[in-house]
Amino acid sequence: GDSVTQMEGPVTLSEEAFLTINCTYTATGYPSLFWYVQYPGEGLQLLLKATKADDKGSNKGFEATYRKETTSFHLEKGSVQVSDSAVYFCALYSGGGADGLTFGKGTHLIIQP
Amino acid sequence: EPEVTQTPSHQVTQMGQEVILRCVPISNHLYFYWYRQILGQKVEFLVSFYNNEISEKSEIFDDQFSVERPDGSNFTLKIRSTKLEDSAMYFCASSEVRGAGEQFFGPGTRLTVL
Secondary structure, three states, X not given: OOEEEEOOOOEEEEOOOOEEEOEEEEOOOXXXXXXXXXXXXXXXXXXXXXXXXXXXXXXXXXXXXXXXXXXXOOEEEOOOOHHHOEEEEEEEEOOOOOOOOEEOOOEEEEEEO | XXXXXXXXXXXEEOXXXXXXXXXXXXXXXXXXXXXXEOOOOOXXXXXXXXXXXXEEEOOOOOOOEEEXXXXXXXXXXXXXXXXXXXXXXXXXXXXXXOOOOOOEEOOOEEEEEO
């Protein structure tokens, strides 16, 4: 079945550091890929998405490129801020009649000033 | 900005008791979902609901679980006889369209079964 693997956290960085959170997936067909973010006390919010190979999703300075050849969708940001501290979830939607998203475990990101 | 709300934020119950978790999806959305996350594990899909019936359910969603849209605004998840292993964070979500469109999530209800 479908699965998503993302790097374990917590990931602790200093403000203005470069961020990469790795995400790889296993799916049949051609899934759509997502990054969701959860700030403390809030629900999961869609951060960005990509629906086909080589698409780049971007939002709020974050980027991720759908790499079919490596089955990856790594999240990157050039310069993180304290306000980026949150839990980040990689997810996929494989379609084919299925409604649910398949999530990774989440990566807790801590940005220190 | 419209948002999905969930109540209560934290529910504590005794094993064997029934619980009802409540959600108010975004008003013009047609598709509703429940997910759960056991501490330290992945967020898992439980069930989707459309047009007043279940459209898909995972193997986790057994006979102990049921969902209902009792009126035009609420969407509920009922666990008939809770077990210790039902302790988890339960997320409700809704979407305008089915498929790869955005699912909007609520803040979750933390269920603790003692």
